[in-house]
Amino acid sequence: MATMTPAGDYRSTYREDMTIFPTRGSRIALWVGLALLCLAPLVLDRYLLHLLINIGFLGIAALGLNILVGFTGQISIGHAAFFGFGAFASAWAHEALHIPVALAIPLAGLATALIGLVFGAPAARLKGLYLAIATLAAQFILEDFFARARWFTGGVAGRVTEPFSLFGFAFDTDETYFYVVLAFVVVMFAGAANLMRTRDGRALVAVRDHYLSAEMMGINLAYYRTLSFGIASFYAGIGGALYAHYLLFVSVEAFNILFSIQFLGMVIIGGLGTIKGSLMGAAFMVLLPEVVQSLADMLAGGAVDRALKLGASISYLREMAIGAAIILFLIFEPDGLAHRWQQIKAYWKLYPYSH
Amino acid sequence: MELGFLLQLLLNGLIVGALYGVVAMSFVLIYKASQVVNFAQGEFLLVGAWVCWWLLTAWQLPFWLGFLVTLAFMTLFGILLQVVVLRPLIGEPVISVIMVTIGLSIFFQALMKWMFGVFAQPFPPVFAVERVRVLGLEVQSVYLFSLAISVAIMLGFWWFFTYSKHGLAMRATAFDQQVAASLGVSVPRVFAMSWAISAVVSAVAGVVVGVVNGVSSALSFYGIKVFPAVILGGLDSIVGAVLGGLIVGVLENLAQWLDAEWLNWGNMYQVAPFYAMILILLIKPYGLFGTETIERV
Numbered sequence: 232m233a234t235m236t237p238a239g240d241y242r243s244t245y246r247e248d249m250t251i252f253p254t255r256g257s258r259i260a261l262w263v264g265l266a267l268l269c270l271a272p273l274v275l276d277r278y279l280l281h282l283l284i285n286i287g288f289l290g291i292a293a294l295g296l297n298i299l300v301g302f303t304g305q306i307s308i309g310h311a312a313f314f315g316f317g318a319f320a321s322a323w324a325h326e327a328l329h330i331p332v333a334l335a336i337p338l339a340g341l342a343t344a345l346i347g348l349v350f351g352a353p354a355a356r357l358k359g360l361y362l363a364i365a366t367l368a369a370q371f372i373l374e375d376f377f378a379r380a381r382w383f384t385g386g387v388a389g390r391v392t393e394p395f396s397l398f399g400f401a402f403d404t405d406e407t408y409f410y411v412v413l414a415f416v417v418v419m420f421a422g423a424a425n426l427m428r429t430r431d432g433r434a435l436v437a438v439r440d441h442y443l444s445a446e447m448m449g450i451n452l453a454y455y456r457t458l459s460f461g462i463a464s465f466y467a468g469i470g471g472a473l474y475a476h477y478l479l480f481v482s483v484e485a486f487n488i489l490f491s492i493q494f495l496g497m498v499i500i501g502g503l504g505t506i507k508g509s510l511m512g513a514a515f516m517v518l519l520p521e522v523v524q525s526l527a528d529m530l531a532g533g534a535v536d537r538a539l540k541l542g543a544s545i546s547y548l549r550e551m552a553i554g555a556a557i558i559l560f561l562i563f564e565p566d567g568l569a570h571r572w573q574q575i576k577a578y579w580k581l582y583p584y585s586h
Numbered sequence: 587m588e589l590g591f592l593l594q595l596l597l598n599g600l601i602v603g604a605l606y607g608v609v610a611m612s613f614v615l616i617y618k619a620s621q622v623v624n625f626a627q628g629e630f631l632l633v634g635a636w637v638c639w640w641l642l643t644a645w646q647l648p649f650w651l652g653f654l655v656t657l658a659f660m661t662l663f664g665i666l667l668q669v670v671v672l673r674p675l676i677g678e679p680v681i682s683v684i685m686v687t688i689g690l691s692i693f694f695q696a697l698m699k700w701m702f703g704v705f706a707q708p709f710p711p712v713f714a715v716e717r718v719r720v721l722g723l724e725v726q727s728v729y730l731f732s733l734a735i736s737v738a739i740m741l742g743f744w745w746f747f748t749y750s751k752h753g754l755a756m757r758a759t760a761f762d763q764q765v766a767a768s769l770g771v772s773v774p775r776v777f778a779m780s781w782a783i784s785a786v787v788s789a790v791a792g793v794v795v796g797v798v799n800g801v802s803s804a805l806s807f808y809g810i811k812v813f814p815a816v817i818l819g820g821l822d823s824i825v826g827a828v829l830g831g832l833i834v835g836v837l838e839n840l841a842q843w844l845d846a847e848w849l850n851w852g853n854m855y856q857v858a859p860f861y862a863m864i865l866i867l868l869i870k871p872y873g874l875f876g877t878e879t880i881e882r883v
Binding site for chain 2: 253300304306308346350352356359360361363364365367368369371372375437492495496499544547548549550551553554555556557558559562564
């Protein structure tokens with residue numbers, strides 16, 4: 232953000248211009264923030280840690296979808312299916328091939344990337360709503376495959392997995408697993424932020440902004456569209472694998488279309504085409520049901536509760552909240568939370584002389 | 587494998603396919619007029635069927651009256667959705683429009699579950715005679731009724747778009763919005779009208795399916811099944827939508843039979859249309875009758 236750099240902060244080389252954290256303040260904030268997060272398991276209770284872990288692995292998958300939707304401009308309504316594939320792939324690789332979990336997670340990411348490339352092949356030819364519909368088909372086909380491939384997913388019974396372990400130390404509690412997820416989040420987000428300043432990353436953005444011009448400038452459309460699908464699936468696979476080794480149980484029903492829509496919601500609410508927006512969107516989607524739940528708890532026992540059957544239908548209320556949040560964000564804040572965050576920062580930066 | 591069974595399957599496929607065709611037609615109507623891909627089409631069926639069911643059971647209205655009130659309600663519902671939710675998004679990128687209809691879809695699906703529960707509710711009996719024999723085949727009379735309604739709606743569409751003033755205005759808008767506006771067609775009104783008609787027609791289909799199978803949230807799956815039909819026929823072709831619906835209806839019945847006879851995979855009834863759709867998207871993405879878009883810089 233050019234407007235956000237303080238006066239006197241000049242860039243004289245391309246290298247300086249491309250830094251992810253341009254000012255000393257932002258670099259300090261990054262390290263302090265990471266240090267605070269490392270301390271989190273010592274102070275926070277189980278429940279908050281659980282939410283943070285959820286935000287972590289969903290944020291990784293949402294980041295993948297954001298690379299696809301926000302940076303490349305391709306739509307996917309089947310992200311949950313890829314997330315699920317990653318979960319099953321990691322669990323299966325550990326159980327059937329006896330690969331240690333720490334290795335099975337990246338492998339699951341690669342396997343999911345391969346599947347993503349297969350389903351991404353139509354993406355080389357399709358765009359916009361045709362692609363949306365094709366990925367919708369991918370969602371149903373993969374869901375059907377999960378239900379059928381008993382050797383891979385355990386069928387309707389689901390599949391039990393082992394906790395993450397490294398050098399004989401099992402990360403099987405919320406406190407320890409938090410560090411695993413945090414490490415993956417840092418690596419994956421740093422990877423994405425760096426990807427976006429390479430030639431490939433800029434090519435993806437060019438494909439989004441005007442694909443005909445991009446093609447004329449020598450960008451291979453088919454290659455980059457498919458590549459973007461592969462990257463998105465890789466992130467989804469990693470996220471799914473982290474999910475599998477956190478819950479220690481993967482069930483076929485979890486990866487339905489509503490879950491896919493939730494991922495799209497995260498990307499849109501967080502902000503299309505922003506790296507940190509993916510994490511913000513994931514946080515929003517994880518916290519939204521909690522807010523709905525606490526609102527319902529506040530009303531519990533009252534006349535409103537009895538008249539509307541709030542307690543019994545809390546899951547529908549959550550779904551409605553998700554739908555309503557997507558609609559309201561698209562109408563009133565189409566640039567998402569990341570944009571809102573920039574505006575808040577800009578407001579305080581210039582306060583009280585904002586004009 | 588006797589011939590009669592196959593015929594029965596084909597007939598079932600055609601009857602269900604006609605309903606798909608009707609829903610696909612109303613989907614295409616919205617797409618043609620306002621370039622919105624409506625992922626909430628299935629929820630039109632759902633809302634319409636539940637409203638009709640509620641009027642019939644809670645208010646004990648006779649079927650024809652409840653049906654008419656439902657249609658009136660759906661007209662308002664369609665207009666309201668277009669004006670409140672879709673109008674602010676005119677000019678936004680495709681993904682925003684798709685996402686907002688997806689948001690609408692999960693919102694109304696959850697709302698209906700909250701209001702009416704998750705269990706399928708049977709309609710009060712509408713017809714005196716349960717089943718009739720046609721050409722030696724057993725057919726439920728509701729199926730015949732549904733086929734008749736489908737054909738009537740299709741004929742109605744044909745008349746509307748060929749002879750009526752509003753229908754011509756809609757076609758003009760679909761052809762070129764700016765030219766239509768300069769010739770005195772009110773484009774916002776055409777948008778609202780297309781949503782209203784689409785909602786009403788889908789609700790009719792919803793009520794018909796509700797009478798046959800009972801009302802439940804499974805109805806909204808028709809909105810998803812519409813996609814193979816419209817992709818097959820071409821996204822902006824009404825004739826294609828009807829034909830696509832019929833083909834999908836027959837295809838899923840045949841797939842189920844193939845599956846039961848030889849493959850034993852299960853669930854082919856639901857998934858086969860999507861395999862077909864992927865194939866069509868790869869080979870002929872604009873479908874049988876769709877217009878190929880040619881992009882110039």
